[in-house]
Amino acid sequence: MLISRLPQEKIKLQICNSKDKLSSLARYERLKAFRAPQDQPEDPADTCGETLLIERIPVGSSGVFEVMCSISLDRPLMSDQLKEELNPLVITIVSATSLPSSPVPFQTLQENCLPAYCQYKFHNLSVHRTNYHKHDTNIYFRDVNVIMAGLMRPEELQEFLSGPPLEIEVHDRDRNLQEKEKTPKKLAAGVDDDILYDVTHLRHKTKVFNYHGIARLNLSELLLGKKSLKMRLPIKCCPPPPLPGGRRRSWNNEMTDIAASREPIPQGHYFVASSQLKVKVEITCPLRMKNISSETEFLDGPFGRIIYLFDYNNVAAMAKLRSEILRINASAFHLRSNSPENIERALSNYIMNFEQDENKDLDFVTGFHILDKRTNIFVLEGLKHKAVKTLWEAVPMKLSGSKREQVVVLYNSNLGFFKRIYDSLLVGLSPIYLSEPLEAIVKQPLVYVRGKVPQSCLQALWRYPLKGKYNDLQVLLRLLK
Template identity: 35%
Template structure:
């Protein structure tokens, strides 16, 4: 690849190096090797999911697997949002069972526990599990380890990140409905009795102090150290029109609280065409209004959403809306908020632009 093309595409190299102190409990490595497929990792950087090479079971596993992503073809706004967002989650699959056909035991009619459901339409359509993320009905869900890595330092001009993260257990779904109080399965009453085969027990990752090591390298820094020091105002990419603002102030600063509540109420009432109604009608309408999916993701609806937290001393407001509309032009700035209240504490933080609303709970009424 030529230097000009490398600069234009800016390859990002994600190298999954190794996993250390993998658990040998509750199953030994010999049993895992016999019953399970070789160990591999999987993660999603944008789309689709990438799977590494497979290595034998053992206490320490070395993949040295390299995946290349081209950052130059991803819009800058989406890239900034991605690195500011949730950490990169790398799955460590060490308990994926080998595929084997599950044979039903032959029985005479009347002996099978499901024969009394022959007239139930649920028997034809329902699956044997509540949670069915797998491709076929004969292979249930398998547990795996999960490691999370924060890549936000790439936005501070870093070019190489050598990261190590503890491996912890993934969330275990209720695959056969043991925690349900009723007997309904996928909407049908008594349609199945549960899966014929259950997943292996979860590995003891935390007890074994399991860790995953990766290396992330970008050909050219996403920003320079000089740009980071200058803290210049961020441009709003067209694909990321939303932004968040965080206000932290003292609970006794009621003047600023009332001003902020009044302003957010006015913004939302105008956006939803409620501003011509009496104030008490506006408050009642906003308190019961439910945003549709289209409204939540609309890039033109000038609506403010968010939440508030208070502990008796500090009051925190997290607001989200159109960056060019409400963050810089409408909501009060730090200087305006502290005017006349020199003893009150107020901190204001503007978080980077995002592509869609993530604070789905509408901040329509605040009391």
């Protein structure tokens, strides 16, 4: 369909540097372009009118540095029926204001960095990147990205919009390494060529990290029927990069120079400068999703998730829960055996294929089981009205009796999801043994030293529910995200 291909289409312009090749119409349009005001307003919609598209294209050849292109239509591009079918969702990055000139001034950024740009990834689409712009306090991107929301699966779109905010990266300090990427000279007389080969590969394979700003765009209000969102989002610092796991190998000063040339420009002081990103979101037809209201976050997907927490010595609860998991999975994958040990061994060696991963009718349980010296933690997922409901009924919550007998269950039958997130784990759910209790681990200062624990593991530890918070629904929602 032509309309769905429009965001990817490119129009090639032929630039003539001779007066003889210009038509009378081209000469007239050229005069109009020179007489047009050079400064455009912050919001392109203010002057575009029926036009909604003016683009400045950097050229940089034959003395031409920029071309202003205006595209207009004499009739609507889509009929009302087509608008409802495709339901275009337009995300406009209007501007970034109050960008920091500290700790690195703009002049230094212009000399050592690529021009500024923004980028983000919407759902499963490719990464969208704006045009490059000169470093300045205020940058007017005027970037328009059209997404055909009507072509997406409604349940996936619903889950994406109700999930974490869309992260828009503001790149204003990406190092320009093009001129620095030169073939390394001979390290020293008699040095083996293999070492020179290693130096070259180190340069090309080392992942370059650049500090950047992040603005988080919450799109969940679209699920409430809103058609337009206009927001000024605070720009925050991105998380620091992970520290290298081992000591750097260094043969001589050449290696040190390579490492130094790839050191990132220091993080910008976005908070001190009160940096903001102005974003506008518009959708043609309001979204009308099921089970979404201003008072609830619940989704109506086919998959459910359930969390069990009980004492290390509660052998009865663990045996019953593991027995139910093995029984459900053995039945799903048609495994027959008289011994639970044989079933567990078979499931531990079972590898799911792509069709099973995507199948929304296959009734099996995935997740993980963490076991320390105090607590059993089961985080499980499966079909909401089958496997998860069976587990809830077979091993219910129990808050009476001694602490050793109690079973805490974090579960809400109204909370559904549209895809599995633990599909790559073993369906045998072999327990993960920890040398120390989790409550002791999260209290150790070394855990919070950057580089000691991977960032994803640290995020998981922060979500670990401590005593007295097991029944908090917010804890459940954090654990399930």
